Amino acid sequence: xxxxxxxxxxxxxxxxxxxxxxxxxxxxxxxxxxxxxxxxxxxxxxxxxxxxxxxxxxxxxxxxxxxxxxxxxxxxxxxxxxxxxxxxxxxxxxxxxxxxxxxxxxxxxxxxxxxxxxxxxxxxxxxxxxxxxxxxxxxxxxxxxxxxxxxxxxxxxxxxxxxxxxxxxxxxxxxxxxxxxxxxxxxxxxxxxxxxxxxxxxxxxxxxxxxxxxxxxxxxxxxxxxxxxxxxxxxxxxxxxxxxxxxxxxxxxxxxxxxxxxxxxxxxxxxxxxxxxxxxxxxxxxxxxxxxxxxxxxxxxxxxxxxxxxxxxxxxxxxxxxxxxxxxxxxxxxxxxxx
Amino acid sequence: xxxxxxxxxxxxxxxxxxxxxxxxxxxxxxxxxxxxxxxxxxxxxxxxxxxxxxxxxxxxxxxxxxxxxxxxxxxxxxxxxxxxxxxxxxxxxxxxxxxxxxxxxxxxxxxxxxxxxxxxxxxxxxxxxxxxxxxxxxxxxxxxxxxxxxxxxxxxxxxxxxxxxxxxxxxxxxxxxxxxxxxxxxxxxxxxxxxxxxxxxxxxxxxxxxxxxxxxxxxxxxxxxxxxxxxxxxxxxxxxxxxxxxxxxxxxxxxxxxxxxxxxxxxxxxxxxxxxxxxxxxxxxxxxxxxxxxxxxxxxxxx
Numbered sequence: 001x002x003x004x005x006x007x008x009x010x011x012x013x014x015x016x017x018x019x020x021x022x023x024x025x026x027x028x029x030x031x032x033x034x035x036x037x038x039x040x041x042x043x044x045x046x047x048x049x050x051x052x053x054x055x056x057x058x059x060x061x062x063x064x065x066x067x068x069x070x071x072x073x074x075x076x077x078x079x080x081x082x083x084x085x086x087x088x089x090x091x092x093x094x095x096x097x098x099x100x101x102x103x104x105x106x107x108x109x110x111x112x113x114x115x116x117x118x119x120x121x122x123x124x125x126x127x128x129x130x131x132x133x134x135x136x137x138x139x140x141x142x143x144x145x146x147x148x149x150x151x152x153x154x155x156x157x158x159x160x161x162x163x164x165x166x167x168x169x170x171x172x173x174x175x176x177x178x179x180x181x182x183x184x185x186x187x188x189x190x191x192x193x194x195x196x197x198x199x200x201x202x203x204x205x206x207x208x209x210x211x212x213x214x215x216x217x218x219x220x221x222x223x224x225x226x227x228x229x230x231x232x233x234x235x236x237x238x239x240x241x242x243x244x245x246x247x248x249x250x251x252x253x254x255x256x257x258x259x260x261x262x263x264x265x266x267x268x269x270x271x272x273x274x275x276x277x278x279x280x281x282x283x284x285x286x287x288x289x290x291x292x293x294x295x296x297x298x299x300x301x302x303x304x305x306x307x308x309x310x311x312x313x314x315x316x317x318x319x320x321x322x323x324x325x326x327x328x329x330x331x332x333x334x335x336x337x338x339x
Numbered sequence: 340x341x342x343x344x345x346x347x348x349x350x351x352x353x354x355x356x357x358x359x360x361x362x363x364x365x366x367x368x369x370x371x372x373x374x375x376x377x378x379x380x381x382x383x384x385x386x387x388x389x390x391x392x393x394x395x396x397x398x399x400x401x402x403x404x405x406x407x408x409x410x411x412x413x414x415x416x417x418x419x420x421x422x423x424x425x426x427x428x429x430x431x432x433x434x435x436x437x438x439x440x441x442x443x444x445x446x447x448x449x450x451x452x453x454x455x456x457x458x459x460x461x462x463x464x465x466x467x468x469x470x471x472x473x474x475x476x477x478x479x480x481x482x483x484x485x486x487x488x489x490x491x492x493x494x495x496x497x498x499x500x501x502x503x504x505x506x507x508x509x510x511x512x513x514x515x516x517x518x519x520x521x522x523x524x525x526x527x528x529x530x531x532x533x534x535x536x537x538x539x540x541x542x543x544x545x546x547x548x549x550x551x552x553x554x555x556x557x558x559x560x561x562x563x564x565x566x567x568x569x570x571x572x573x574x575x576x577x578x579x580x581x582x583x584x585x586x587x588x589x590x591x592x593x594x595x596x597x598x599x600x601x602x603x604x605x606x607x608x609x610x611x612x613x614x615x616x617x618x619x620x621x622x623x624x625x626x627x628x629x630x631x632x633x634x635x636x637x638x639x640x641x642x
Contacts, residue, residue, distance in 0.1 A: 121511065
């Protein structure tokens with residue numbers, strides 16, 4: 001029996017964090033064209049935190065959303081074009097209407113894992129326009145399984161086609177994934193998916209655990225190009241899934257070529273697990289904070305590890321990058337020494 | 340003035356967190372009396388609170404004011420942006436002053452530390468948003484002290500438990516209304532606003548960061564002005580604190596403030612609700628103080 005796993009590739013979206021949102025027009029055009037040729041079902045583009053997120057807080061994009069979407073749309077023939085939005089940052093009027101008019105096929109509406117009701121209007125809006133829409137529970141390591149089910153259930157009621165758990169801090173271990181995904185699959189009538197980060201070296205392990213627990217959608221990026229230590233490496237994930245008897249529809253050789261090409265064309269540095277990524281995961285802080293924590297810790301002469309753990313103690317969530325400055329100022333005033 | 344105060348009778352529409360906290364604050368004010376608390380559900384927590392404080396309640400919403408137009412001089416509308424448009428169409432005909440707590444963008448935007456006096460001539464005043472009340476005074480200073488302000492960005496983090504259903508459903512209006520307020524009061528060309536809900540326990544205090552990109556940042560002048568502005572805001576929002584005074588980081592001006600609530604009806608962590616309510620009460624008191632000279636009907640009443 002072969003089950004299909006829907007692969008979505010956010011290399012250009014999550015990988016945007018890895019290059020401080022500086023991907024250029026040529027990189028976006030050539031990657032989308034090559035991903036289309038490799039049979040990647042969904043290719044996600046945009047700023048690391050989604051549409052409308054180019055900012056002083058998170059990082060300014062080299063290209064605006066309109067330009068990115070236009071280039072991606074021109075180059076994706078068979079693959080669907082996907083985007084990510086976070087209510088509280090992106091609005092229906094400013095961002096979703098634009099994305100719809102530019103021909104986006106798949107919408108991911110994301111929020112912190114306990115705040116699903118802020119996605120209600122965004123999900124319903126896309127649902128009513130007849131497009132594919134998924135709910136995303138970010139930073140899922142911060143909530144127990146019964147809370148996640150409740151939040152996922154809300155997204156289902158708003159009209160989502162599926163719900164994905166994001167391990168945004170790369171903080172989860174396989175037993176977490178198993179119990180959470182199993183409960184979601186058992187409780188929901190819609191598809192369930194998983195988006196891994198590799199801070200603890202578990203991105204592939206967590207992804208296949210999710211599939212074994214009943215998930216049918218997985219995210220992966222070539223060379224793991226993504227925030228922090230990166231994501232589940234797509235050219236590893238796909239063959240592992242095939243070996244386990246799942247089908248993805250992705251052309252293996254072309255995927256390998258795509259990954260070589262992307263390493264050359266997109267990456268200054270291929271993501272790897274640095275001490276910073278391990279601290280980020282153990283502190284339970286969003287991987288996208290990595291570059292900011294490094295820069296600000298250096299500027300204020302404090303130990304970045306202390307900054308990560310202080311952010312963790314304060315239970316800071318995605319989008320709160322400004323707090324890094326406050327924490328660094330405070331640690332510097334205390335003489336720069338932590339625990 | 341002190342011996343013969345004019346007391347304005349106020350009605351509150353909407354019996355959620357904002358409306359109930361406003362009622363407690365209005366009852367404490369020497370310039371205001373709360374004569375009606377109107378919503379839809381007589382068994383809500385807010386209605387129960389009103390009963391316990393001896394405030395007249397009604398489940399008829401805006402109709403309760405239409406049935407008894409003399410019950411109030413001023414109406415706080417703490418319902419929703421959509422409902423406010425309907426309420427204003429009725430209340431305007433009755434000649435009421437309306438302080439709009441929703442992000443409807445119908446009336447004149449009011450930030451007490453900036454334009455309290457000039458708002459007196461309007462009958463519909465909009466309190467922008469909680470993040471707007473926290474950030475716009477600082478954005479205004481950035482605009483005053485710099486020749487060319489290209490861009491201002493505001494990020495507010497609030498405790499998840501302080502964000503009720505109306506805040507959540509109106510999150511887009513929150514973002515767009517605050518962005519507009521920043522542009523109006525600072526003169527910047529572009530603005531961006533983000534709202535982050537944080538579910539940590541114990542709940543976090545409201546914290547707001549203002550980032551700006553300007554041609555020639557004058558941090559020294561801005562610093563003195565920000566300290567002074569924070570003091571002015573503290574006169575009506577006691578829990579307002581400047582926690583990171585203006586600094587230049589990575590070529591951006593950064594200012595951070597924190598707002599702790601008074602803990603009237605809501606817990607102290609709900610600084611987001613407290614700041615917009617404190618601002619609205621400051622506006623209503625200003626109407627009361629000026630009601631003899633202005634064309635506003637006030638019922639003199641002794642407390």
